[in-house]
Amino acid sequence: MISVRQAVVAVLAMAVAQIGCTAPIKPVGMERCPDVEVPVDFDPTSPASLQKTRLIGPRIFNALGKGSRAELKRLLAEGENPNVCAYNLSLLSLSAFNGDVEEVRILLDGGAHPDKPLSPEGQSPLLTALGMGRYEVAQLLVSRGANVMQASHGGLTALHQLATALPPEAGHVEAQLALARVFLDRGIPVDALATVHRTSPLMMAAIQGNRPLVALLLQRGADPQLRNAKGQTALSYAQKRGHTEVVELLTAAAAARR
Numbered sequence: 001m002i003s004v005r006q007a008v009v010a011v012l013a014m015a016v017a018q019i020g021c022t023a024p025i026k027p028v029g030m031e032r033c034p035d036v037e038v039p040v041d042f043d044p045t046s047p048a049s050l051q052k053t054r055l056i057g058p059r060i061f062n063a064l065g066k067g068s069r070a071e072l073k074r075l076l077a078e079g080e081n082p083n084v085c086a087y088n089l090s091l092l093s094l095s096a097f098n099g100d101v102e103e104v105r106i107l108l109d110g111g112a113h114p115d116k117p118l119s120p121e122g123q124s125p126l127l128t129a130l131g132m133g134r135y136e137v138a139q140l141l142v143s144r145g146a147n148v149m150q151a152s153h154g155g156l157t158a159l160h161q162l163a164t165a166l167p168p169e170a171g172h173v174e175a176q177l178a179l180a181r182v183f184l185d186r187g188i189p190v191d192a193l194a195t196v197h198r199t200s201p202l203m204m205a206a207i208q209g210n211r212p213l214v215a216l217l218l219q220r221g222a223d224p225q226l227r228n229a230k231g232q233t234a235l236s237y238a239q240k241r242g243h244t245e246v247v248e249l250l251t252a253a254a255a256a257r258r
Contacts, residue, residue: 025111025113026110028117031117033088058086060084072103073110076107076109076110082110088120090116090118092108092112092113092125093125095125096126099129101136101140108141114141114146115146122154124150125141125146126138126150127150127152131164148183157192157201158188159190159192159201162176163204163217180217181216190221191221191223198229200223200228203234207241211246214234214246224253224254235250235251235254
């Protein structure tokens with residue numbers, strides 16, 4: 001019998017192997033969505049808020065949501081371009097934000113670019129999904145050719161975004177770790193420093209008290225003694241937030257380096 005880890009890794013590997021088996025990507029009219037002011041009451045996770053906003057968005061935006069699958073497919077089949085923005089997010093990023101795997105798949109099948117348009121901050125749909133803990137969406141985007149090396153304007157890599165998310169529920173831990181391995185294997189440095197405060201993925205994982213991810217990053221060579229621009233280490237962040245298990249792990253790792 002295979003383990004949960006083996007099963008997740010196998011599924012992700014098969015998905016990655018399918019890159020190229022997608023519909024042609026439709027033209028991308030802009031590199032980034034405009035930096036427009038979003039109404040304070042706009043909530044992309046709220047069906048009521050989306051319904052209210054549809055009146056001012058592009059036509060295809062009207063077809064987003066779980067009750068509009070047939071309409072979305074129809075518009076895409078008629079040639080509607082999914083690479084447009086609603087406020088400051090692309091349609092794909094909005095679907096990724098909501099964790100709507102089926103909608104993300106429909107948009108990709110209909111010619112959505114897996115990376116663009118970016119948000120004004122340089123966030124791609126993959127970075128958006130990772131920061132929200134939408135691991136199934138992230139796996140799908142990676143399998144469909146999303147650029148895992150894309151970083152935001154603040155220098156936040158996919159590994160940073162993964163570490164920023166709240167620790168996943170028990171059933172999703174391995175999905176998060178499998179993505180981390182993919183990012184590291186693809187070339188994201190384990191000690192990549194964001195341009196904002198020079199924070200590492202290990203520091204972010206420690207802030208969240210994410211012991212499994214901290215353990216993986218340490219195993220892959222992360223430096224527990226790195227300090228950011230504020231002079232903080234992963235250990236000091238874990239201590240401040242009372243993440244006892246993470247503190248013990250980082251203390252042992254730092255001692256082993258002396």
